[in-house]
Amino acid sequence: xxxxxxxxxxxxxxxxxxxxxxxxxxxxxxxxxxxxxxxxxxxxxxxxxxx
Numbered sequence: 649x650x651x652x653x654x655x656x657x658x659x660x661x662x663x664x665x666x667x668x669x670x671x672x673x674x675x676x677x678x679x680x681x682x683x684x685x686x687x688x689x690x691x692x693x694x695x696x697x698x699x
Contacts (some may be wrong), residue, residue: 657672670671677695680688 655669656674659670659672661668661670666683673695680691680695
């Protein structure tokens with residue numbers, strides 16, 4: 649996933665003095681599907697998205 653696609657649904661999470669960019673749900677699911685790893689293929693179902 650390139651930076652532009654990852655940034656589209658990015659959430660900024662505040663942790664103390666740090667602001668941490670986190671993938672949005674849709675981007676996380678797309679990223680999990682794109683990896684092709686068996687353990688990542690299971691995650692979209694766990695995240696509530698039909699595989």
